[in-house]
Amino acid sequence: MAPPMSAAKILKTLKDGGLHVVEVRDWHNHDRDHHGPWGPVHGVVIHHTATSGSEQTVRLCYDGSRQLPGPLCHGVITKDGTVHMVGGGRVNHAGMGDDDVLRAVIAGKRLPRHNETNTDGNQYFYGFECENKGDGKDPWPKAQLEAIEKVGAALCRAHGWNEHSVIGHFEWQEGKDDPKGFSMDKMRERIKARLK
Template sequence: MAPPASASAFLRALKAEGLDVVEVGDWAGHNRNSKGAWGPVHGVMIHHTVTKGSARTVDICRKGYSGLPGPLCHGVITKDGRVHLVGYGRANHAGLGDDDVLRAVIAEQGLPADNEANTDGNRHFYGFECENLGDGKDPWPAAQLEAIEKAAAAVCRLHDWNERSVIGHLEWQPGKIDPRGFTMASMRARIADRLGSGAAKDSQPLPPPRRPVVDLSQLVAAARTNPRASGQPVTYSGVRTVEAALVDEGLLSKRYSDGHFGTTTIAAYSAWQRRLGYRGKDADGIPGKTSLVKLGQRHGFDVRN
């Protein structure tokens, strides 16, 4: 726990870590502080942008878009490894997340699974958006991965935190998948090495990311459990994995990505089946293995049973 560092101290810390920093406009005074508190700060959150092109990415993260005003982070890390500062203070990047996760970050302990969205993350986390399409195929250049490592380590040094104070958006808010394409466990290992040495280290390739596994039988059971009734979200993580994929496909509204395989999710899955060419009873919204495997191939998860 700490009060936020000054903008000038934040900038110095990034440069001291050896980063190429680009100051964008009035970044030090660009924030959402009028809408809520900024601080105490507890950690660093890493995101991917789902955008292509550095200039466009930086512009979106600085200005925001309809329904979500900027800044959308504090720094944008582009594929060339540069950190573009677009705001400082409260930023619209983290949203609501799990209070149990926040407690673990504060204690610098292992993270529990995120299953609630009840705590304001914009108040408590520094945020770095990283230029990537987030489709599991867009590459992460070595220079960009090293910049993520350095930026997170710089903020940790500033507040005397360790690597457990660095989390991904997917570890904070249910239904989120970012950053996709590397694991936060492997990134935290890199940050730990950097903080332990007190000096720059050569970047090492990250191991291949571990793909989520969706159990078809559990998913079907969730879909067939009183789907017309509203209620508590199903406590099977595979539901959220599939919902996130349907959101990415444009078939399910993000606000219905809540872990409950109810009528809205069934309708979205039916639309996915119809997109694959199924009709009638074959497009009833209850997942089948062939359609689920195809969804997993597009969105980075495996299927069993």
């Protein structure tokens, strides 16, 4: 059982992991904690934003929309590799997913294929949105992929997790394809190497 890190601890963990971090507005106190439990945490979900333009992407992830209020993640990883912190507690990012996937994440094992939506991922996962159109053509710059790797490794190291605790949204929830344009298996290999 891993209690979620405080906003201040997340910030320190990411900076200690070699990341360039920008604090957005009152992100420390910006959360959806009044809509359900936050924690214990077991992993990290990586997303793409289906947007372009760093400024508007960060603003959307902080504010959300009428249909889905913000924050939409804990941090936004823009194309230059900067992590913009937008949420400090429970956030609207993972949605409902498969409890078998959650059990594999907790056990630090390879993920099964999801086949149901019976578990609230917003309670159990940190979420990081990555600026990308999500069309399979928009490039993933080296700096951005390295930042995803560093975020995953930093949070795994802080909690004593392995690389299997970092998953793509598509591995959690039916009908999702994010992050599209790079391999989560290869990203986990990179995180594993960094953890060594």
